[in-house]
Amino acid sequence: MASAAKDEYEREDLILVRRAARAEGGFVAWVYVNNETKKNALPVEGRALLAKTMTELANEPDLRCVVLTGVKDNFIGGANIGQMADFPDHVIAELGSKTTHHACDSIRRVPVPVIARIEGYCLGAGMEIATSCDMRIASTGARFGMPEVKYGVPSGMEACLIPRLTGWGKAMELVFTGEMISAEEAYHFNYVEKLVSPEELDAQTERWVTAICEAGPRAIRIQKELCRDWEQMSISDAVQAGVRAVGRAHTTDEPKRLMSAWRERQRLRHEARGGDGS
Numbered sequence: 001m002a003s004a005a006k007d008e009y010e011r012e013d014l015i016l017v018r019r020a021a022r023a024e025g026g027f028v029a030w031v032y033v034n035n036e037t038k039k040n041a042l043p044v045e046g047r048a049l050l051a052k053t054m055t056e057l058a059n060e061p062d063l064r065c066v067v068l069t070g071v072k073d074n075f076i077g078g079a080n081i082g083q084m085a086d087f088p089d090h091v092i093a094e095l096g097s098k099t100t101h102h103a104c105d106s107i108r109r110v111p112v113p114v115i116a117r118i119e120g121y122c123l124g125a126g127m128e129i130a131t132s133c134d135m136r137i138a139s140t141g142a143r144f145g146m147p148e149v150k151y152g153v154p155s156g157m158e159a160c161l162i163p164r165l166t167g168w169g170k171a172m173e174l175v176f177t178g179e180m181i182s183a184e185e186a187y188h189f190n191y192v193e194k195l196v197s198p199e200e201l202d203a204q205t206e207r208w209v210t211a212i213c214e215a216g217p218r219a220i221r222i223q224k225e226l227c228r229d230w231e232q233m234s235i236s237d238a239v240q241a242g243v244r245a246v247g248r249a250h251t252t253d254e255p256k257r258l259m260s261a262w263r264e265r266q267r268l269r270h271e272a273r274g275g276d277g278s
Contacts, residue, residue: 039077054106076126145180
């Protein structure tokens with residue numbers, strides 16, 4: 001578990017939530033998958049609880065960023081195969097698939113960046129959940145895979161997002177073979193944006209969190225919305241959406257305030273180097 005998890009948790013359950021107040025204002029939510037004995041595999045009720053948790057956080061105006069991770073050195077080891085084996089086929093097809101989609105969709109709907117902090121196993125539904133996050137950072141010991149075909153079902157739902165990150169070839173390898181790949185291979189194929197040693201995972205995650213929290217909170221929310229719009233737009237429509245987004249940002253004093261603060265920092269640095277500040 002991340003070192004940042006020493007505070008009190010809000011929910012002792014399959015999903016744990018910790019709010020961390022930030023000096024920059026607002027708070028960061030650390031969301032932990034908590035099923036240690038099964039490598040943080042998420043049964044149906046866990047995926048439903050993750051969707052509920054993310055939806056609740058999305059409605060909090062002071063939220064600045066979410067970090068999604070798992071306890072005890074694993075991210076999410078997939079769905080609970082033992083549970084699914086006991087379900088009737090129609091229940092698996094309906095309930096299992098829909099709860100996975102709802103969990104992923106709730107992450108994509110959070111109006112601020114969601115960071116997947118990955119170590120250990122990131123498999124099946126866990127890889128779909130990580131794919132639904134905005135940014136992924138992994139330790140060198142992480143392992144990734146989409147093993148569904150090994151259990152007689154295709155990889156569905158948000159698995160459709162994987163080719164956008166890895167390209168079609170690597171995505172086809174993952175879903176057709178069901179084999180795991182290393183963190184180094186996942187990084188090579190652009191599935192994760194940053195790869196670090198286990199000892200560096202928390203510090204590098206915090207660098208991302210700090211950069212997001214130091215940015216304009218309204219600008220970050222507009223940027224998240226714009227990024228989601230880009231996925232469905234032509235280039236010309238995306239450009240026009242960007243023009244409108246910049247206009248929206250300038251309807252408050254946030255840009256002027258942050259630009260003025262930057263100019264003041266530059267002035268102070270110049271004076272510290274012996275300049276006259278002009």
